[in-house]
Amino acid sequence: MKNSGQFQKGSIPWNKNPVLKSCLACEKTFYVSQSRNNDGRGKFCCFYCKKNYKYKLAQEFVLNKGLAELIGIIIGDGCISKVYDRDDYRIQISGNPIEDKEYYDSYLPSLISSFLGIKTKPYLGQNGAYIIQFQSEPFRIFLHKLGIISPKAKIVSIPQIIKKDQDLLLACIKGIADSDFTLIFKARKKGGLHYYPRICAQFASKNLVQDLEQELRALGFTLNCKYDYLRIDPRGFNYITNFINLDGPHNLERWFTLIGFSNSRILTRYYVWKKYGYLEPKSTIVERKRLLG
Numbered sequence: 043m044k045n046s047g048q049f050q051k052g053s054i055p056w057n058k059n060p061v062l063k064s065c066l067a068c069e070k071t072f073y074v075s076q077s078r079n080n081d082g083r084g085k086f087c088c089f090y091c092k093k094n095y096k097y098k099l100a101q102e103f104v105l106n107k108g109l110a111e112l113i114g115i116i117i118g119d120g121c122i123s124k125v126y127d128r129d130d131y132r133i134q135i136s137g138n139p140i141e142d143k144e145y146y147d148s149y150l151p152s153l154i155s156s157f158l159g160i161k162t163k164p165y166l167g168q169n170g171a172y173i174i175q176f177q178s179e180p181f182r183i184f185l186h187k188l189g190i191i192s193p194k195a196k197i198v199s200i201p202q203i204i205k206k207d208q209d210l211l212l213a214c215i216k217g218i219a220d221s222d223f224t225l226i227f228k229a230r231k232k233g234g235l236h237y238y239p240r241i242c243a244q245f246a247s248k249n250l251v252q253d254l255e256q257e258l259r260a261l262g263f264t265l266n267c268k269y270d271y272l273r274i275d276p277r278g279f280n281y282i283t284n285f286i287n288l289d290g291p292h293n294l295e296r297w298f299t300l301i302g303f304s305n306s307r308i309l310t311r312y313y314v315w316k317k318y319g320y321l322e323p324k325s326t327i328v329e330r331k332r333l334l335g
């Protein structure tokens with residue numbers, strides 16, 4: 043017969059040369075048509091596996107120093123929000139378009155590329171912030187399991203699993219510091235040189251400052267923290283905030299020994315102080331670079 047074999051069980055006549063595949067999620071083998079395979083579809087044996095693959099990938103993340111640092115940056119400057127009208131979430135990290143430019147142009151994209159395999163490029167947002175944005179459901183689910191959920195500002199803290207491992211903790215604190223801390227120099231008498239170092243930050247999240255205080259004390263730093271401080275904003279937007287200060291050269295040297303910075307917004311402050319012995323308040327990165335020659 044001319045058409046023999048064409049209507050055998052399991053064979054669909056318009057589906058010639060089906061390809062044997064292994065489901066990405068459950069590893070069961072199944073057949074897909076050549077054309078679906080060529081289109082890059084047909085990765086999953088069923089709808090359920092397709093829907094749940096992101097949870098499998100989320101479980102495959104191994105927490106290492108690079109990821110801990112990226113998590114620190116997201117704790118500091120990150121925002122996880124649902125894309126309007128869709129089931130996807132996007133992760134945005136935003137900084138200052140001048141002061142944080144170098145960090146966002148090179149350091150942060152290379153961290154995201156190395157540890158998430160995602161290529162990113164910063165852009166200037168409508169609100170004037172310098173933004174890096176990406177989507178990764180597996181990573182978003184991984185963050186969720188660590189307790190980093192949105193909106194995070196008032197409740198975020200350092201994940202337990204990171205606090206338990208000193209290398210991860212130091213990397214995470216570095217990420218938080220590069221995004222949210224600064225290094226300033228104080229005059230110790232009126233009209234004196236601004237020479238006395240202070241590493242400092244303020245956060246809406248009291249949990250985060252409590253975590254940082256506890257962990258940094260355990261690492262041998264001395265701190266001043268202020269909680270539930272009412273900040274009077276001249277434009278009328280008063281808010282409650284929490285301060286963390288690490289004063290003096292001892293803390294600064296210990297910071298560079300144990301943690302360090304990678305953001306040139308902060309590093310240029312340090313290098314100017316190293317070179318001249320002081321740094322005037324309210325300097326810009328352009329001025330500091332000029333001072334560094």
Ligand SMILES: [Zn+2]
Binds near residue numbers: 067068069070086091
């Ligand atoms: Zn499957």
